Amino acid sequence: MRAVVVTSPGPADSLEAVELPVPSPGPGELTVDVGYAGVGFVDTLFRSGAFGLPTPFTPGIEVTGRVREVGPGVAGFEPGRPVAALLNDFGRGVRAGGYAEVAVAHAAMTTPLPEGADLARMAAVLVNGVTAWIALRDLARLDVHDDVLVLGASGGLGGITGRLAAIHPARRVIAVVGSAGKRLSDTATWTHVVHGTDLGAAVQELTGGRGVDVVVDPVGGPLRTAAYDQLAPFGRLVMLGNASGQDPAIPGDSVWHGTRQLLGLSLGGVAHLVPQRVGAALSALVDLVHRGVLREPAPAILPLDRVAEVHQALEDRTAPAKTVLAVR
Ligand SMILES: NC(=O)c1ccc[n+]([C@@H]2O[C@H](COP(=O)([O-])OP(=O)(O)OC[C@H]3O[C@@H](n4cnc5c(N)ncnc54)[C@H](OP(=O)(O)O)[C@@H]3O)[C@@H](O)[C@H]2O)c1
Incomplete structure (x- = not known):
């Protein structure tokens, strides 16, 4: 063969x-x-x-x-x-x-x-879909009132994560794109699209300063740190990979001081x-x-x-x- x-x-x-x-x-x-x-x-x-x-x-x-x-x-x-x-x-x-x-x-x-x-x-859809399914259902335990921030939304895993969150449904499904000029084709999925460089200010504005309930992160690097900082109390960060090649440290104190949850999955x-x-x-x-x-x-x-x-x-x-x- x-x-x-x-x-x-x-x-x-x-x-x-x-x-x-x-x-x-x-x-x-x-x-x-x-x-x-x-x-x-x-x-x-x-x-x-x-x-x-x-x-x-x-x-x-x-x-x-x-x-x-x-x-x-x-x-x-x-x-x-x-x-x-x-x-x-x-x-x-x-x-x-x-x-x-x-x-x-x-x-x-x-x-x-x-x-x-x-x-x-x-x-x-197989690998990304199953990963997104387990991440949203079993790990993040997504709720209809949740605001979800999806990093790497222009990619395979980020895209299907947004589409699954949208039909779940979640309240806001916010896409984060990194590369300048990249456009998301599935515009109906996302309630908002923000650029990585503007992540903190954009999430603050969209959520009235509350932050998001769930971050799904296949990217890592500085985007992960910026997204983690935007988690509301009881918020969940689901780590799925480091497409950026960087795995930033998250201090344990910041987890319990902020009442946040760190989750991960490797299919x-x-x-x-x-x-x-x-x-x-x-x-x-x-x-x-x-x-x-x-x-x-x-x-x-x-x-x-x-x-x-x-x-x-x-x-x-x-x-x-x-x-x-x-x-x-
Ligand atoms: N946990 C699991 O079981 C599981 C399952 C499947 C995939 N993964 C992981 O998830 C990650 C994404 O996989 P994928 O197949 O969705 O990849 P992909 O289609 O290439 O999407 C990755 C996205 O990440 C963004 N990105 C930001 N910084 C980047 C950088 N420095 N280099 C490359 N991309 C960067 C890119 O969007 P912008 O250009 O818009 O920034 C890109 O669209 C990979 O690390 C993969 O190993 C994990």
Whole structure:
């Protein structure tokens, strides 16, 4: 099969297209003939060596396609069935990633899709949607009266976080954009859009000096510090990543003096420990998208052999909100 591998970590052009043997599913697993593989910023971190994964490996942690083969002990899936699968359980040492014609998935983190489902659109929402779902529901315990501030709103994770918060609903769903000139296409989602450099003053004005109840933060760096300072009492900061590459310290005293809550989630770090919980969130999310309740924009689609371009654009902050690779 055709696959993209990282043999030694490095820049975007260290992604290499090769021929590999087709993998077989083990117990509790199935293989998927991959139609589309989602690409996210986190893939650039895997590729560059930030997580120290053993090489060679095939990146790609979210796919849609059709079941190819079912492993021992797997029920409810038959060959040919359309499915969506999360593959991000590197904690368990997964063998094959999503940038390949055939991927190995764990049945517990795979969900059937209705025949006729939009496989490209579905591949675009899996990792970010499940992360946002758990962050808003289970961690932030979002309430209809809450004001939510979403950092990195122009990106994949920030965008779907805003759209999920909007249908929850929350009171205000405020987007924070960093790059000058970046425009948000899903304008109906956001009650307000503020620029990162202006964050403190803008939130003060919008909330009458009260601050926000929830900050969802995939960016880190100075934006995290500025957003944390805008949390109202009992406010929750949910940390999901450091796209900025910076992880600023938050003093413990400021947490209890301000009566605030610090929360965090790493889907890839926890998925292999709670696969049923992740699988349940995946099924619920896919259902919301398929029924059109969660209205996800169409992703950009590029062929598998242009994956290096996608990685480079993500690192340059010039990528579309979400890109999927057409694999077959
Ligand atoms: N916790 C989890 O389980 C989980 C799951 C998925 C993703 N993540 C993490 O979430 C983060 C975002 O992922 P994504 O796929 O949404 O990425 P993305 O599509 O590239 O979006 C990231 C956004 O962050 C903003 N940003 C601010 N400073 C930046 C900087 N110095 N470099 C790059 N971007 C910067 C950019 O918006 P502006 O240009 O408008 O500032 C960009 O749109 C990544 O760190 C990823 O690892 C975590």
